[in-house]
Amino acid sequence: MKVYYKATYTYKILRGLGLTAESLISRLGIIVMYGIEFFKGLKNKPTTAKELMYQCYRFGVTSLPITISIVGMTSIIVAMQVAGEMVKQGAGNYVGMLVAILMVREEAAIMAGFALISMIGSSMASELATMKVTEQIDAIQVLKVNPVHYLLTPRILAGTMMMPVVVIISSLIGIAGGAVASNLVSGLTFKAYFDSVWFGLNLHDLKVCIMKSFSFGFVITLISCSFGMQAKDGAKGVGYATTKAVVWSFVAIVIVDLIFAAACFY
Amino acid sequence: MGIEVKNLVKTFGKKVILDDISFKVDDGKILSIVGFSGSGKSTVLKLISGLLEKDSGEINTTGGDIAMVFQYSALFDSLNVFDNISFALQERKDLRGKYTRKELEKIVAEKLELVGLSGIEDKFPSELSGGMQKRVSFARAIVTEPKIILYDEPTAGLDPISSTLIEDYIVRLKNETNAASIVVTHQMSTIRRTADSVLMLYNGHAVFEGSPDELCREETPYTRQFVEAAIDGPMKMN
Numbered sequence: 001m002k003v004y005y006k007a008t009y010t011y012k013i014l015r016g017l018g019l020t021a022e023s024l025i026s027r028l029g030i031i032v033m034y035g036i037e038f039f040k041g042l043k044n045k046p047t048t049a050k051e052l053m054y055q056c057y058r059f060g061v062t063s064l065p066i067t068i069s070i071v072g073m074t075s076i077i078v079a080m081q082v083a084g085e086m087v088k089q090g091a092g093n094y095v096g097m098l099v100a101i102l103m104v105r106e107e108a109a110i111m112a113g114f115a116l117i118s119m120i121g122s123s124m125a126s127e128l129a130t131m132k133v134t135e136q137i138d139a140i141q142v143l144k145v146n147p148v149h150y151l152l153t154p155r156i157l158a159g160t161m162m163m164p165v166v167v168i169i170s171s172l173i174g175i176a177g178g179a180v181a182s183n184l185v186s187g188l189t190f191k192a193y194f195d196s197v198w199f200g201l202n203l204h205d206l207k208v209c210i211m212k213s214f215s216f217g218f219v220i221t222l223i224s225c226s227f228g229m230q231a232k233d234g235a236k237g238v239g240y241a242t243t244k245a246v247v248w249s250f251v252a253i254v255i256v257d258l259i260f261a262a263a264c265f266y
Numbered sequence: 267m268g269i270e271v272k273n274l275v276k277t278f279g280k281k282v283i284l285d286d287i288s289f290k291v292d293d294g295k296i297l298s299i300v301g302f303s304g305s306g307k308s309t310v311l312k313l314i315s316g317l318l319e320k321d322s323g324e325i326n327t328t329g330g331d332i333a334m335v336f337q338y339s340a341l342f343d344s345l346n347v348f349d350n351i352s353f354a355l356q357e358r359k360d361l362r363g364k365y366t367r368k369e370l371e372k373i374v375a376e377k378l379e380l381v382g383l384s385g386i387e388d389k390f391p392s393e394l395s396g397g398m399q400k401r402v403s404f405a406r407a408i409v410t411e412p413k414i415i416l417y418d419e420p421t422a423g424l425d426p427i428s429s430t431l432i433e434d435y436i437v438r439l440k441n442e443t444n445a446a447s448i449v450v451t452h453q454m455s456t457i458r459r460t461a462d463s464v465l466m467l468y469n470g471h472a473v474f475e476g477s478p479d480e481l482c483r484e485e486t487p488y489t490r491q492f493v494e495a496a497i498d499g500p501m502k503m504n
Contacts, residue, residue, distance in 0.1 A: 135340040142315050142334045143354040143406075150357055 097200025128228025163217025268446030
């Protein structure tokens with residue numbers, strides 16, 4: 001009997017792992033298929049300028065106040081934590097550099113990414129999921145319009161194009177926020193702070209930041225839209241798709257971030 | 267030819283939804299598919315419209331477009347009535363740019379007039395009643411002059427008067443377009459007022475095929491149970 005229970009328990013664990021792996025691979029496959037369809041669709045001029053502009057506005061403009069606030073406050077917190085101590089240790093000239101590198105290489109993109117997943121990614125996922133469960137996407141298909149080209153292309157294109165804009169603006173605000181915080185906390189002059197910024201940052205950092213932002217924008221919108229398009233089972237399905245889209249997007253941008261860090265700075 | 271379905275089989279996993287279903291609908295005729303929920307009625311429409319892939323069997327249709335009217339209209343809620351109706355003409359790859367704005371306005375106005383809703387082009391779906399949404403979805407369905415029109419429970423959720431109006435429009439659209447139509451419904455009134463023939467499905471099988479009069483007269487246990495809406499009978503609700 002003892003052996004029987006052990007075998008059952010092991011079987012359950014293995015079966016659970018197997019099913020999880022199967023679901024993960026299948027989901028990844030679906031996301032990749034949507035990505036391929038998106039690139040195919042680009043050739044056919046699938047979207048109107050009006051729709052693209054609306055999605056750009058939605059992704060880039062409506063999200064800006066929140067992303068700026070989050071990135072700005074993060075940089076202020078960092079500056080408040082380190083500026084006083086660094087000035088005391090005679091390293092005040094490096095505060096600007098530290099904040100700027102942190103912002104441009106890492107914080108602005110990842111924090112803006114998190115903010116955009118929460119605001120825009122979730123909204124795209126739930127919007128498409130609602131369209132799916134109310135048969136609007138089926139209706140598009142029956143009318144012989146490719147739903148991926150019509151719905152996903154403008155969203156993914158807008159996300160990919162606008163993410164660098166959001167990240168660059170957020171970085172600038174973040175660096176400026178760091179200057180104010182350093183000045184208030186430790187009396188570091190603006191000149192000393194910005195001299196340190198120019199000294200510390202280089203073109204490579206900026207290039208990586210922009211490339212990373214493009215990737216984040218693409219990944220967030222692709223994953224969010226993919227989950228939305230696959231929703232089923234009514235209101236519950238919309239909630240499930242939205243949650244999954246947010247979780248997967250969070251994990252995905254951290255993985256992309258890790259790849260960039262490993263490939264570009266080591 | 268209209269629609270000709272031969273030996274159609276569809277399964278979802280191990281569950282057989284449609285098992286060897288065959289029927290034919292000629293141009294200008296309406297077939298009503300009836301049966302309990304889950305009997306595979308809507309699946310037939312999704313297979314004909316290409317939303318689902320069949321496992322085996324044949325679906326032959328007259329060339330040209332297939333239109334479908336969805337159970338809850340499925341109007342695009344972010345678009346107004348004009349953009350909803352002209353959606354295919356504006357977005358379909360082979361039609362995009364073919365029509366000027368004025369031509370689109372004329373076509374939409376014609377279709378709206380056909381469903382008795384002139385002058386509502388600027389309204390959004392949320393501003394319309396259920397019956398009006400359904401009629402707008404009729405207008406959207408016929409905008410490309412389809413040869414086949416599929417209706418998925420067109421009177422579901424509507425009051426009796428709106429249902430009667432919708433039934434009249436189904437017949438009117440059939441007469442105007444000469445399309446072969448399939449109406450999936452639960453309601454005897456819809457069958458009586460619209461159908462030329464009736465197919466009853468149960469557990470994936472066709473258990474009756476004939477005219478609406480025959481459905482009412484037929485003394486088989488299946489037809490009796492359906493017509494009399496009896497709980498007791500050979501068909502069990504899942």
